Amino acid sequence: MLVEENRICNSGKKDAPFFAWPWENFGNYKYLLYGPLIAKVLYSMAGEGNKEDTWCLHILILFVLRSLVHQLCSTYSNLLFLNRTRRLNQQGINFNQIDAEWHWDNFLILQAIVSSFSYLCFPSLANLPIWDMRGTVCCLILHMGISEPLYYWMHRLLHSNILFTRYHWLHHSSKVPHPFTAGHATFLEHLLLCIIVGIPSLGTAFLGYGSISMMYSYVLGFDFLRCFGHSNVEVIPHSLFEAIPLLKYLIYTPTYHSLHHVDPRTNFCLFMPLYDLLWKTINANSWDLHKKICTKTSDRVPDFVFLAHVVDVMSAMHAPFVFRSFSSIPFGIKPFLFPMWPYTVLVMLIMWAKSKTFLFSFYNLRGRLHQTWVVPRFGFQYFLPFAAEGINNHIEDAILTADKIGVKVISLAALNKNEGLNGGGTLFTSKHPNLKVRVVHGNTLTAAVILKEIPQDVDEVFLTGATSKLGRAIALYLAQQGVKVLMLTQSTERFIKIQKEAPVDRQKFLVQVTKYQAAKNCKTWIIGKWMTPREQSWAPSGTHLHQFVVPPIIPFRRDCTYGKLAAMKLPEDVEGLGSCEYTMERGVVHACHAGGVVHLLEGWEHNEVGAINVDQIDVVWDAALRHGLKPLQI
Structure with a gap:
């Protein structure tokens, strides 16, 4: 039965009456x-x-508040740095599940329509008092005595083969439970759920004990x-059940x-396991697993x-714990982000004052767990001289933590490996x-990705940032291939130092230029x-x-084409990946991230x-291709 239901989840029918939403x-x-x-x-x-x-x-108002409840629960569920030890299913939520649950709030529209018809059919519902304690008691009795057992048997019926x-x-096609999964069901199922919700709330009103506060709270x-x-x-906590056994x-x-x-x-109940106990459908592992997790x-x-x-x-709001759907698409500035800007700044200030490196997201590749940790510092701070020590302390703390817990490889992103900040990581090693x-x-x-994008028939390139780590490596590699490199730099000393690293017969391919005009024909x-x-x-x-400049340059020229930052697509067998890395497409990561992955896999x-x-460079490139990583722009 269990195997059969799992098979159905992967190939279920979608043409049944009342399956799709109108x-x-x-x-x-x-x-x-x-x-x-x-x-x-x-x-x-x-x-x-009328009044x-x-x-x-x-x-x-209820629609807004109910949406907020789901969103806040989603936020908490995705705060991995707070709840990672209490997670039940350790697998990440992938893009397929996020897309399937994209319109999780359809049921809110349905219940709003049903509520509207209820008020139109029974105008007296519009005259409810604000508060009536008797209504709260009545609502609980109706819920426990009618809605709970009715839901139980409806749920069991929905598990019949037909x-x-x-x-x-x-609903069961969602592999990892999430607050939005609660609303992920068919039109028919939510019509039935309207009955479950309506019995206590409307029933209490019809009995004369209804109130506005009761409607909202229920x-x-x-x-x-x-x-x-x-x-x-x-x-x-499991200790609560041990102190009050009946509570479970x-x-x-x-x-x-x-x-x-x-x-x-097993475990068909709505909210009360009592009915699973009465009809003998409690999973035998329920309490043992609860104790183990706690x-x-x-x-x-x-x-x-x-x-x-x-x-x-703005990009801080692309975190999965803010808007899960938004983080699953490449980052872009959207109008709905602007009202949230002041709150994000407030969180940013708290992070500066209190926060340590925190867990952002994770995925699995070849049975190995890959996590993204985030240093709570914003891009502009990396260019403030007085902030350098504090940033390096954060990075060092993350490296030592990774070393302590047994991480095999830690890869530094963009500004975390800035040459002027820590010498590309040499400070820590x-x-x-x-x-x-x-x-x-x-x-x-990263250098390999940029170099492999250059057509093989190119015999001359113009290079800015020529004396940086990447610029130096690109220049020396191209010189070895017999490509003339116009290196833009004002420092003759640094240019000569790089030129001397090339083989004697290849040094002629490295040419120093000091103005952009020198490349007007390249x-x-x-x-x-x-x-x-x-x-x-x-x-x-x-x-x-x-380009390999961060942030990327703005494409002003319409008669020219602009490459994106170096990136690679992760192998197809990656699991649990549900967020995009900044402006990258789904399943695509920056080349420095991919470089760390290859380092681990090798x-x-x-x-x-x-x-x-x-x-x-060629060694790392070949290893990346061998492990299933794919270039994007060749």
Whole structure:
């Protein structure tokens, strides 16, 4: 039975009656269905409507509050740095599940429509008092005595072969429980859920004990408990059940509900395991697993850590614990981000004052756990001289923590390996020569990606940022290939030092230039330093500008083409990846991140810090391709 239900989840039917939502093809235009309610509220506020029309306002307020409940629960579920040791399913949520649950809030629209018809059919509902204690007691009795057992048997019925293959498989297709999974079901199932919710709330009103506060508290409490059960994070201490044994039959836990998704033949209850006890469907492992989760003090040690940093205030809102759907697409500045800017700044100030490096996201590759840790510092801070020591302390603390817990490789992102900050990581390996964790800047693969993008028939390139780590490696590699490199630098001393590193018969291919005008006839530019529009104007029409500058340059020239930052696509067998790395597409990571992955998969024992070993560029590139990483722009 369990194997069969898992198979159905992967190939369920979608053509059953009442499977799809009536507004499924509307996309985000579905929110226009709230238009009549909004219009009626505005009409009433203008003094033209009746006072009884306030019920429309209550429905709209409830929609906002219910959405907020789900969002806050989603945020907590994704705060990995707070709850990683209490997670039930250790697998990450992938893009497929996020896309499937994208319109999780369809049921809120449905219940708003049903509520509207209820008020229209029973106008007395619009005249409820604000508070009535008797209504709260009555609502609880109706819920416990009618809604709970009714839901139990409806749920068991949905697990029958006929209904599961046509409807309920969709809910179980979500492999990792999440608060949004609570709303991920078919139209028919949510019609049935309207009955479950309506019996206590409307029933109490019809009995004469209804109140506005009861309506709000019951509906919001109902949503919270559903999100709570699907949160994938255990929060109820087992000691509470040991002190009050009866309590474990009166309120379910995320652990209890998660077992229903593991073994769908058990734990059918809504919120009260009492009914599973009465009808003998409690999973035998429910309490043992709950105790095990509650007493666990550590989580699985990652094999690889990518140490990232926040770019700016706007990009900070691209974190999975802010908006899961937004983080699953490449970052871009959206209008809805602006109202949140002040709150993000406040969080930023708290992070500066208190926070240490925190766990951001994770995925699995070849059975190895890869995590992203974030240094709580914003991009502009890396260019403040007085902030350098504090940033290095954060990076050093992250490296020592990784070493202590047994991480094999830690890769430094963009500014965390800045040459002027810590010498590309050499500061840490010199200070701690006995580190077991391998520190990697990943620039060798970054150089390889940039070089492999250059067409083989190119015989001349123009290079800015020519004396940086990447610039030096690119120049020396191209010189060895017989490509003339116009190196833009004002420092003759640094140029000569790099030129002498090339073989004697190849030094002639490295040419120092001091002005952009020198490249006015060169159509291959490699940009490692920020450029103004005036500087870009010297590029001849048809030029392609490769780049490794952070942040990337703004494409001012319409008659030129611009490359993106060096990146690679992760292998197809990656699991649990559900967020995009800044502006990268799904499944794509910056080349320095990919370089750390390759370092781990190859099992290399050396630290990749400081200057790039030019002889290793092709070695690292071949290793990346061998392990299934793919270039994007060749």
